[in-house]
Amino acid sequence: MAIGAPGLRHAAALIQPFLPRRLLGTGEGGQQNGQGEHGSHRASPSRDHRSSPSLAGRALREDKVARFSGKVVLITGGARGQGAAEARLLVAEGARVVLGDLLEEQGRALAEELGPAARFLRQDVTQEADWAAAVAMAEAMGGLHGMVNNAGIYVPKRLMETDAALFERHMRVNQLGCFLGMQAVVPAMERSGGGSIVNISSTAGLRGSPGAIAYSGTKWALRGMTKAAALDLAPRGIRVNSVHPGPIETEMVQVWSNAQRVERLARIPMGRIGQAEEVARAVLFLLSDDSSYMTGAELAVDGGATL
Numbered sequence: 001m002a003i004g005a006p007g008l009r010h011a012a013a014l015i016q017p018f019l020p021r022r023l024l025g026t027g028e029g030g031q032q033n034g035q036g037e038h039g040s041h042r043a044s045p046s047r048d049h050r051s052s053p054s055l056a057g058r059a060l061r062e063d064k065v066a067r068f069s070g071k072v073v074l075i076t077g078g079a080r081g082q083g084a085a086e087a088r089l090l091v092a093e094g095a096r097v098v099l100g101d102l103l104e105e106q107g108r109a110l111a112e113e114l115g116p117a118a119r120f121l122r123q124d125v126t127q128e129a130d131w132a133a134a135v136a137m138a139e140a141m142g143g144l145h146g147m148v149n150n151a152g153i154y155v156p157k158r159l160m161e162t163d164a165a166l167f168e169r170h171m172r173v174n175q176l177g178c179f180l181g182m183q184a185v186v187p188a189m190e191r192s193g194g195g196s197i198v199n200i201s202s203t204a205g206l207r208g209s210p211g212a213i214a215y216s217g218t219k220w221a222l223r224g225m226t227k228a229a230a231l232d233l234a235p236r237g238i239r240v241n242s243v244h245p246g247p248i249e250t251e252m253v254q255v256w257s258n259a260q261r262v263e264r265l266a267r268i269p270m271g272r273i274g275q276a277e278e279v280a281r282a283v284l285f286l287l288s289d290d291s292s293y294m295t296g297a298e299l300a301v302d303g304g305a306t307l
């Protein structure tokens with residue numbers, strides 16, 4: 001780098017010993033090569049790669065395409081909403097996906113749209129036999145490297161309007177389903193050399209949720225189960241993290257009246273409801289090696305709603 005004025009040259013000489021070599025345009029031996037910026041680049045091709053935004057950008061894009069190649073991911077509740085958004089992004093990044101859901105028509109249509117990289121099976125997450133079938137399907141596709149416990153139900157009722165049957169229904173799908181799933185995938189993930197489990201909780205698992213005691217209870221449970229499982233499974237090479245979406249524009253929130261929607265919006269600093277793909281991007285981060293040193297963590301994707 002050329003410094004024009006003599007005063008500046010003097011100042012540069014004084015601070016030179018304290019500057020990193022890459023700011024000084026010096027060669028590997030630490031000597032100024034006198035060839036200016038271009039000369040110094042020629043002297044250190046590896047630095048060329050690090051300092052060129054275009055090369056760095058290209059390397060990043062190449063990494064992204066390869067991020068899930070050869071990986072198989074099982075997504076419950078994968079027929080629509082956030083599960084479908086995750087499936088689309090995963091396939092675009094090279095993964096093969098198994099979509100489990102009760103919604104056969106939508107699940108099969110999505111698998112067809114995604115092509116040979118996707119397969120659908122009718123799966124009720126409360127049934128152990130269905131989990132065994134889902135894991136077998138994944139292994140037939142090449143192993144099992146990731147699993148998203150995404151299936152869930154939300155039937156919002158206040159404490160005094162919630163009967164035991166409704167409470168139990170939430171526990172079975174949202175909580176027992178997640179438990180059975182984590183247990184079912186472990187041997188297959190070990191056979192695949194390790195894996196990543198992402199449990200979809202909610203902001204309702206980070207604070208109280210208005211008029212939804214049963215849902216809230218199960219989503220808090222998922223947060224704790226995630227941390228307990230992370231401890232149990234770390235020695236087996238399996239990471240477990242939870243994602244906590246705020247209000248997301250899917251079928252699930254169609255139960256809200258306009259007044260409830262306005263009330264939810266007022267609690268979001270970013271002033272809007274999230275999109276399924278915005279949660280899916282966070283899920284892909286946790287599924288991928290980009291989060292290789294994260295386990296037992298909780299990631300809020302909520303426009304700041306829990307701040």
Ligand SMILES: NC(=O)c1ccc[n+]([C@@H]2O[C@H](COP(=O)([O-])OP(=O)(O)OC[C@H]3O[C@@H](n4cnc5c(N)ncnc54)[C@H](O)[C@@H]3O)[C@@H](O)[C@H]2O)c1
Pocket residue numbers: 076077078079080081082083100101102103123124125126149150151152153154173200201202203244245246247248249250251252253
């Ligand atoms: N939409 C939101 O505002 C929001 C906010 C926070 C958390 N979440 C959570 O995100 C996850 C995905 O929800 P979504 O927003 O995509 O809603 P969604 O209703 O579109 O998706 C839920 C899916 O789970 C499936 N499912 C329900 N019971 C099942 C069972 N027993 N076995 C298998 N599949 C079953 C449904 O058929 C559906 O496809 C859920 O766990 C939900 O609790 C949603």
